[in-house]
Amino acid sequence: MQSITILGATGSIGVSTLDVVGRHPDRYRVHALTAHAKVAELAAQCERFRPQVAVVGSPEAATALAALLRERDLPTQVAWGEAALCEVASAPECDVVMAAIVGAAGLAPTLAAARAGKKVLLANKEALVMSGPIFMDAVRDSGATLLPIDSEHNAIFQSLPQAYSRVPENHGVSRILLTASGGPFLRRDVATLEAVTPEEAVAHPNWVMGRKISVDSATMMNKGLEVIEAHWLFGASAEQIEVVIHPQSVIHSMVSYRDGSVLAQLGNPDMRTPIAHALAYPDRIDSGVSPVDLAQVGQLNFLKPDFQRFPCLQLAYSALLAGGSAPAILNAANEVAVQAFLDRRIGFRMIDRLIADVLERLPAAPLTDLGSLLEEDRRARETALSLIS
Numbered sequence: 001m002q003s004i005t006i007l008g009a010t011g012s013i014g015v016s017t018l019d020v021v022g023r024h025p026d027r028y029r030v031h032a033l034t035a036h037a038k039v040a041e042l043a044a045q046c047e048r049f050r051p052q053v054a055v056v057g058s059p060e061a062a063t064a065l066a067a068l069l070r071e072r073d074l075p076t077q078v079a080w081g082e083a084a085l086c087e088v089a090s091a092p093e094c095d096v097v098m099a100a101i102v103g104a105a106g107l108a109p110t111l112a113a114a115r116a117g118k119k120v121l122l123a124n125k126e127a128l129v130m131s132g133p134i135f136m137d138a139v140r141d142s143g144a145t146l147l148p149i150d151s152e153h154n155a156i157f158q159s160l161p162q163a164y165s166r167v168p169e170n171h172g173v174s175r176i177l178l179t180a181s182g183g184p185f186l187r188r189d190v191a192t193l194e195a196v197t198p199e200e201a202v203a204h205p206n207w208v209m210g211r212k213i214s215v216d217s218a219t220m221m222n223k224g225l226e227v228i229e230a231h232w233l234f235g236a237s238a239e240q241i242e243v244v245i246h247p248q249s250v251i252h253s254m255v256s257y258r259d260g261s262v263l264a265q266l267g268n269p270d271m272r273t274p275i276a277h278a279l280a281y282p283d284r285i286d287s288g289v290s291p292v293d294l295a296q297v298g299q300l301n302f303l304k305p306d307f308q309r310f311p312c313l314q315l316a317y318s319a320l321l322a323g324g325s326a327p328a329i330l331n332a333a334n335e336v337a338v339q340a341f342l343d344r345r346i347g348f349r350m351i352d353r354l355i356a357d358v359l360e361r362l363p364a365a366p367l368t369d370l371g372s373l374l375e376e377d378r379r380a381r382e383t384a385l386s387l388i389s
Contacts, residue, residue: 001027003094004094004096005089005094005113007098008099008123009042010099011035011102013123013315014033014035014100015060020287021279023288028237032052032091032094033053035054039065041215045129046069051076052093053076053077053078053079053084056080057081062205065078066078067338069236073350085101086112088109090115090116096279097109097120098149098275099122104377106124107131110124114139117147119144120139121148122146122150125226128229129327129328130327130373132231133367148273149275150361151269152252153271154273155252155254156178156234156253156255156265157267158261159254159255159265161173169342172259173255175259176234176254177243177253178241178243179252180206180246181245182220184201186309190308193348193360194348194349200267202215206382216334216338219310220312221315221316221334221338224314224316225314225316225331228319238321243250244302246300248300248301250267250300266294267291268290268292273289278287284368297381302332312334324366325365325372326359328373332358333359335381340388354388358383358384
């Protein structure tokens with residue numbers, strides 16, 4: 001029996017995680033659930049899974065949640081704020097942490113889980129993008145287990161040799177092939193992208209995701225962040241990581257070897273598959289996902305990404321090559337730009353232009369500790385907001 005804390009329980013990854021956990025009550029119990037502001041949804045999850053602690057983002061949300069739990073006569077303790085998130089992520093009663101808070105807000109509790117030596121299921125790619133060397137040092141020093149939840153990185157993990165140790169040249173690995181669906185605008189006339197609305201951008205053709213990550217998929221910044229994440233997870237250089245557009249989203253990623261072999265992981269586009277894999281690793285459990293029917297799929301297509309259509313992908317590669325604080329600046333500027341687009345303050349094609357402008361104004365600096373990282377993140381956000389104004 002393993003005890004799990006889910007950071008971001010009411011988001012799409014959190015809901016999928018609870019679906020898998022609910023299928024295996026003999027293997028998993030829930031220690032803590034967290035959400036930012038979706039109090040009603042969190043209360044319903046608490047009623048079903050009976051966690052010891054529930055954490056929300058504000059005192060107002062905590063008051064509302066406590067009232068709902070009293071109505072249901074539930075003993076779950078209620079807390080709020082970043083310190084409480086870090087506490088439930090590092091609690092001795094917790095064995096596994098699903099890190100599914102979107103964006104920079106998930107960095108502190110995810111890092112707390114890593115420093116506490118937990119089994120960390122990483123769905124928050126931004127935490128690793130921002131703090132790559134700091135985060136990986138914490139994993140190494142504490143003996144934590146780090147398992148990727150992004151379908152692409154989970155597929156790469158499954159396609160690597162069991163003895164793989166983040167040194168590809170020692171295991172015959174030549175390239176990592178990250179697949180990308182291409183999002184909703186893969187074949188749309190580039191000249192019309194200026195007019196894209198938030199409603200169009202969040203309508204992903206294959207995956208059900210939150211609004212922010214859906215926009216990232218439409219710009220392919222999501223894939224750019226995954227390139228940086230793959231660098232830290234697997235020790236691969238920027239030159240060894242190749243993005244391949246695969247519209248069917250059946251092959252989730254591949255690993256190419258020196259002898260010409262290419263190993264791939266296939267499955268239906270459902271996040272419960274990588275979640276179940278990581279939860280049970282090295283075992284396998286039922287995820288509730290039906291097996292892929294290749295005859296029904298019919299064909300698998302592949303395209304090279306067009307950087308004119310997807311300039312955010314090029315920006316991410318450039319940030320990885322620049323190193324230091326550049327990935328953190330990239331991520332911060334992107335979060336501000338995407339929110340401004342969703343709020344209809346800027347147009348769709350202003351997202352990549354704003355990020356490029358922030359990167360140009362703030363040259364990469366060395367990351368010495370978490371304090372310097374957070375300062376670079378703050379400067380990038382302030383610069384982006386100033387440019388928007």
